[in-house]
Amino acid sequence: MDSEKAVQILDEKGITRAITRIAHEILEKNKGPQDIVIIGIKTRGIPLAKRIALKIKEFENYEIPVGELDITLYRDDLTKEQIDPVVNGSSISCDINNKIVVLVDDVLYTGRTARAALDALVDIGRPSVIQLAVLVDRGHRELPIRADYVGKNTPTSKNEIVRVKLSETDEENLVVIEAT
Ligand SMILES: O=P(O)(O)OC[C@H]1O[C@H](OP(=O)(O)OP(=O)(O)O)[C@H](O)[C@@H]1O
Numbered sequence: 001m002d003s004e005k006a007v008q009i010l011d012e013k014g015i016t017r018a019i020t021r022i023a024h025e026i027l028e029k030n031k032g033p034q035d036i037v038i039i040g041i042k043t044r045g046i047p048l049a050k051r052i053a054l055k056i057k058e059f060e061n062y063e064i065p066v067g068e069l070d071i072t073l074y075r076d077d078l079t080k081e082q083i084d085p086v087v088n089g090s091s092i093s094c095d096i097n098n099k100i101v102v103l104v105d106d107v108l109y110t111g112r113t114a115r116a117a118l119d120a121l122v123d124i125g126r127p128s129v130i131q132l133a134v135l136v137d138r139g140h141r142e143l144p145i146r147a148d149y150v151g152k153n154t155p156t157s158k159n160e161i162v163r164v165k166l167s168e169t170d171e172e173n174l175v176v177i178e179a180t
């Protein structure tokens, strides 16, 4: 851990256990893997989405399509001057119309990223249901958003930061809370 003030809340095994549980819960809630599309929100939602899909493949021998969503253009704090039409890193090659879309992100905090993701999704298609899976719910919602699947509920104070590190993006797997 880099910072002396950091407190580890999940190690590599804990992250894997949380992903395994979320994969089981997704299958249970939706009565199997049919018609599910998993979409990761940039940045760390994408590797988490792929890990969940891989678990479902292990359990059910069923390949769930995985997409990538860039919510940058849908942020509610984006000013007109910041809007750059070339910023669109979304990559969703499968049809999401009438599908069960499971959005995946690493941290749920104010809910503003999840809200932006909903806007981005409805511009792409009309899923039958949209669900939300997060590795960590740290509270402090500013919008009426809740997650359907939560790896770990972690009460935090507003002057803390939850930092998720994944081997795909950060070369290690852990979640820490840091004081700012
Ligand atoms: O509920 P919220 O208040 O919106 O906070 C949660 C979001 O904040 C972080 O993203 P960040 O904007 O830092 O981008 P990153 O994922 O690319 O690091 C995190 O990955 C979530 O997407």
Ligand SMILES: O=c1cc[nH]c(=O)[nH]1
Pocket: 106, 107, 109, 138, 160, 161, 162, 163, 164
């Ligand atoms: O603590 C936080 C808040 C938002 N996003 C994060 O990744 N961590």
